[in-house]
Amino acid sequence: AQSVTQLDSQVPVFEEAPVELRCNYSSSVSVYLFWYVQYPNQGLQLLLKYLSGSTLVKGINGFEAEFNKSQTSFHLRKPSVHISDTAEYFCAVSDGRGSTLGRLYFGRGTQLTVWP
């Protein structure tokens, strides 16, 4: 089974500051990687995903993530955050290539709080 570690449970930051949310995964096979966002009392929404190709992936709302195979990391970044980015962010990894099931393994989440 895959495992995902989100290194920070809470990240407070001021508005317009840059932010990085860290994620490491453990897998010996090729995987797909994801970041989801959850606003209060909502379901999860896909921010971005890495399938293959360029290691820098751009997503919605100005977020991007970089896949680093040697460090088994997939950190999420935004150069300038807004108060509306306050939410919980989940890193996830899939079953692996060739699987049709698409089961996701989630990290424990990082609560990003943006202060004015």
Next chain:
Amino acid sequence: DVKVTQSSRYLVKRTGEKVFLECVQDMDHENMFWYRQDPGLGLRLIYFSYDVKMKEKGDIPEGYSVSREKKERFSLILESASTNQTSMYLCASSLAHPVLNTEAFFGQGTRLTVV
């Protein structure tokens, strides 16, 4: 747009009651999942299904069962609700394809309180 609809946003049930959580998706997805979300624990998989009438246990199936009689509907059943099942429950679906299955679509969640 893909839509995954969970029948209730909030539920309050008594200990010992049988509880049904319903999930419907409208994109003809083969795969459906039930997750439980608790603070500090992230999302944990309860059960999943890759076809009608097929089901597989996830990581925390104890105290739960599921039913998938139709492709679009996946129900989670708490046979005898207990207070430790108070949680947010999230349903998701995805396409059965080695590449396109990568995006799972989530419902809005059902916040269940067992008293």
